[in-house]
Amino acid sequence: MREAGIDDGDTLVVDRAIKPQHGHVVVAVVDGEFTVKTLHQRAGRMRLKAANPTFPDIVPKEGQTVEVWGVVSSCIKRFTV
Helix, strand or coil, X not given: CHHHCCCCCCEEEEECXXXXXXXXXXXXXEXXXXXXXXXXXXXXXXXXXXXXXXXXXXXXXXXXCEEEEEEEEEEECCCCC
């Protein structure tokens, strides 16, 4: 999600009380694996858009399990290791 300002090692604050909407950065569970993507919803269809060109967008397929787990509300940067 580097194009969204989220880098490896950042800490994300996720609010599960916020209703996910088009354009939100979300934590989703796809077939049991967690991922962070931008939620796109149009005409009843969902797509999880990557903000890093090396990763593909996720378009749910027939039989695939996708759950939007929460909405990212903050990103905390770490400057020291």
